[in-house]
Amino acid sequence: MSAPIQESSSFQLPPHFMATLIESANDAIISKNLDGIITSWNKGAERLFGYNATEAVGKHVSLLIPLDRLDEETAIITRVRAGEPVEHFETVRRRKDGKLIDISLNVSPIHGLDGQILGASKIAREITDLKVAEQRLEVSEEKYRTLFDSIDEGFCVIEMIFDEFGKATDYRFLEVNPAFERQTGFVQAQGKTMRQIIPNHDDSWFEIYGEVATKGEPTRFENYAKEIDRWFDLYAFRVGEPHENKVAVIFVDITSRKKSKEEGEKLLEQLAAERAKLEYLFDKAPAFVATLQGPDHVFELTNPAYRQLIGHRDVVGKNVLEALPEISGQGFKELLDKVYLSGEAFTGREVPIQLQTEPDGSPEQRFLNFVYQPTFETNGEVSGIFVHGIDITDQVQSRREAEIANRTKDEFLATLSHELRTPLNAVLGWSRLLSDESLDDEERVRAADAIQRNAQLQAQLIEDILDVSRIVSGKLRLETRPTELSTVVEAAVESVLPAAQAKGIRLQRVLDSGTSLVSGDPNRLQQVVWNLLSNAIKFTPKGGRVQIRLERVNSHIEIVVTDSGIGIPEDVLPYVFERFRQADSTSTRNYGGLGLGLAIVRHLVEMHGGTVTAESDGDSNGSTFTVELPIIALRSVDVITENSPEREHPTAHRQVSFECLPELEGLHVLVVDDEDDARQLVTTVLQKCGTRVTSVGSAAEAFEALQKLRPDVLISDLGMPGEDGYSLIKKVRALPPYEGGQTPAAALTAYARVEDRMKVLRAGFQIHLPKPVEPAELVAVVANLAGRHDES
CATH class of the missing domain: 3.30.450.20 (PAS domain)
Structure with missing residues (x-):
């Protein structure tokens, strides 16, 4: 309309x-x-x-x-x-x-x-009445007079008054009809000038009438008479000879109509204000909201939360399947049809939906709580559907993860009971048989071997559990020292060799004699290698092959364990380093264990500043585990080998003298810590290695220095007043690469729990260094970070 x-x-x-x-x-x-x-x-x-x-x-x-x-x-x-x-x-x-x-x-x-x-x-x-009035005026004076006196419209003939410059300044009323007085309220106006009636009458009236008198062109207009507070609809035309300056005016008081219009405009303003409020609520609502019109469910409106949910696609004016094609076949169109036809609302709880949430992405599963609410015309017919709800995907996933964690914990406890009871059964059984004097010497030897073997197995299970407890509580510490990895690998190989020989597995060693030193705890490193080799032997069938390779690659050393065993299923591979995770945790599984070994391996490797990864092509295709450890940045050091008389911390009785590798010389490291002593310690250690150090006491100073100086490595404390290290690294990672956004960074902190380490890595740091840190470990980490930066 x-x-x-x-x-x-x-x-x-x-x-x-x-x-x-x-x-x-x-x-x-x-x-x-x-x-x-x-x-x-x-x-x-x-x-x-x-x-x-x-x-x-x-x-x-x-x-x-x-x-x-x-x-x-x-x-x-x-x-x-x-x-x-x-x-x-x-x-x-x-x-x-x-x-x-x-x-x-x-x-x-x-x-x-x-x-x-x-x-x-x-x-x-x-305008028939006005037209008739004009025509009657033209026909005859008698008809004019009749019309003049009888019409409801006000009518007057005025004589324009001009000054010496030809400007209209006033007019005189020559004739007025009875309606004139009713319309204007002017009594006995005939013969008087407008200025006499209203001295301050608006000049616009004189200008309009003066132009009609001089040009002879009629005009119709609406104008407001401020002094009498009335609106008029007027038609003015010249009469008589041009030199007479006469103008006839027919008019109607339209004040009531104008006031109605003004009231309507005020109403519209009020509606606009209410609309603005609704728009604010609509746009700021945390729930997603959309309105659909008609039986085809055409999008009419969407709020920002809805647009974010659907990946900011332009859907207004499109029907629901045209706008969101990925929901076809998921039942939502059918639900909308049912609501539209029945006029009854539908409430959905925790409803899964495959939805494209990124403009160019693929559909992903979300979970929604929502309501389809029908909207109605004034006649009661359904006109559309109002959609509102919330995205509860995070809550659903968190709950399901908690359920998985609880189920995993229960499975672990069941496995723990089984794994502890199995060797205990052998120990108790053979112990009772040893008290039976009927056993011959060969049987007694077999009994002693069985007791020893199962006792060692149980001791290893208990040690794994204790290690996990130390990891979770943040109490697992390293006794780091310069260590030759080939010695560690040889020791681990010797310890697993009997198990390999018992299964007829060929255990191959490929050791690079030119590898450099690492800064690490030799016992814990041997534990890493032993765990990887033990797993490889356990999951490789008889007559198979296991290889361990040790070699230097650029600024790090790689330990690679490869087997020809059963492999790792694709769906299990992402979780192999998680605690309690096993490919088969059922009572019918073929292999024992608690599912802790690889979790301990990952944590120990990361505590050494390294990484561990797993690869497998799936069932029966074997597996490969790769450990990368940074090379120590020292030349002249005390090295722990298999002939060393003791494995003690290098600072127990003597100080280690650093002669740093050329790779560290010329590096620029930015150090930030609010504690002066801690900052000075790091600065001193690095400067002794020929590193240029810029040290600052706050995150704000560090961010400014990083942008200006572009250091090679950033070492940052986490707990600092005002702004912490997490905030600093997030700001750094938000920078473009050419402004330092990819600067390698290590977090040096007293927060040493597992969750602290994970938070550090998620925030954007490459390495988590718990305080107190050994100088050798600090130097090794800086060298490793700088080496990675060079490769990138």
């Missing part, structure tokens, strides 16, 4: 609101398409032309046009097609009863959402 109101924000007034305004207008408001077919018809049009909407809508507008006026319609449509409005066009039209009426037309183009012109909106007002 009017040109579409294009949505400029994410909220739209109900469609029936504008329709109500149009229906209540006094003027005839008609819309038609570019072919002249009437598409809407309000009550004002019904009053003016006599046709109701049923009779008029769908008919050609020529229904209202006399034959001799049809060319006017062609001209009007041509101007509308060009996007040009037609204003105050006076013409004649035919009513339903055949009566011709004078009307004034205002015609405006109707634009679609894409800017194309779809048709025209026409406002028609009857």
Whole structure:
């Protein structure tokens, strides 16, 4: 019934609101398409032309046009097609009863959402009375006088008064009709000038009437008389000879209409204010919200939370399957249809949905709580569906992870009971048999061997459990010292060799004699190698092959254990280093163990500043585990080998003298710690190795220095006042690479729990160094970080 109101924000007034305004207008408001077919018809049009909407809508507008006026319609449509409005066009039209009426037309183009012109909106007002008045004035003075005295419109003839410069400054009332006094409230105005009646009368009146008098062109206009607080609709035209400067004015008091319009505008302002509030709530709501229209469920509005949920796709104006094709076949379209047809709301709880949440991403599973709420027209019919809800994917995943953790814990406890009881059963059984004197010497030897073997197995299980406990509590510490890895590897190989020989497994060693030293705890490193070799032997069938390779690769040393065993399933591979994880935890499994060994390996390797990875092509294709450890940045050191008399901490009785490798010389390291002593210790150690050090006491200073100086490595404390190390590394990682965003970084902190280490790595640090740190370990870490930075 009017040109579409294009949505400029994410909220739209109900469609029936504008329709109500149009229906209540006094003027005839008609819309038609570019072919002249009437598409809407309000009550004002019904009053003016006599046709109701049923009779008029769908008919050609020529229904209202006399034959001799049809060319006017062609001209009007041509101007509308060009996007040009037609204003105050006076013409004649035919009513339903055949009566011709004078009307004034205002015609405006109707634009679609894409800017194309779809048709025209026409406002028609009857001016028959004014036209008749003009005609009667022209016919005769007698008729003029009759009209003059009888019409309801105010009428007057004025004489314009000009100054010596030709500017209209006043006018005198020559004639006024009875309606004049009623319309204006001016009593006995005839013969008086306007300035005499209202001295401060607005100059616009004089300018308009003066132009009509001088140019002779009639004009119709609306104007406000401030002094009497009235609005008038006026038609002014010149009468008499031009030199007489006479102007006739026909007018109607439209104050009530204007006030109604002002009240309507105030109402619209109030609605706009309410709309702004609703828009704010709509946009800021934490829940996702969308409105769908019609039986095809076409998106009308979406709020930011909804747009984020669907990957910021443009869905407005599209039906639900066109906008979100990935939900086809998941039942949501059917649910919407049911709600639309039944008019009953639907509530979904923890509903899974495959949804594309990134613009160019693939659909991923989300979980939603939502409501489909039908919306209704004033007649009670369903018009659309209001969708609102929340994304609970994180809560569901957290709960499921907790359930998995609890199930894993239960499985571990069951496995622990089994693994502890199995060797205990052998120990107790053979112990009882040893007390039986009927055993011969060979059987007694076999019993002693069985007791010893199972006691050692149980001791290893207990040691693994204690190691995990130390890891979880952050109490596992390293006795680091310069260590030759080949010695560690040889010792581990010797300890597993009997098990390999018992299964006929060929154990191959490929040891690079040119490997350098590492800074580490030789006992813990041997534990790492032993665990990897033991696993390889356990999961390799008889007659298989296990290889351990030790070699230097750039700035680190690699220990690679490869076997020809059963392999690791693809779905298990990402979790092999997690505690209690096993490919088979059932009571029918083929292999024993608690699922702790690889978790301990990973933690010990990372405590040494290294990494461990696992690879496998799946079932029966073997596995490869690779440990990378940084090379120690020392030349002249005390080295622990298999012939060393004692394995004691190098600082127990003597100080280690550092002669650093050339790789450290010239490096620039940025150190940040709010504790002066701790900062000075790190600075001193690194400077002794020829490293250039910039030390600062706060995260803010560190961030500024990093951008300006571009160091090779960042060493940062975590717990600092004002801004901590986590905040610092997040800001650094947000920088582009050319501003230092990829600077290698280590966290040097007294927070030493496992969760602290994980938080450090997730935040963006490459390495977690728990305090107190050994100088040798610190130097090794810096060398390793700088080496990685060079490779990248």
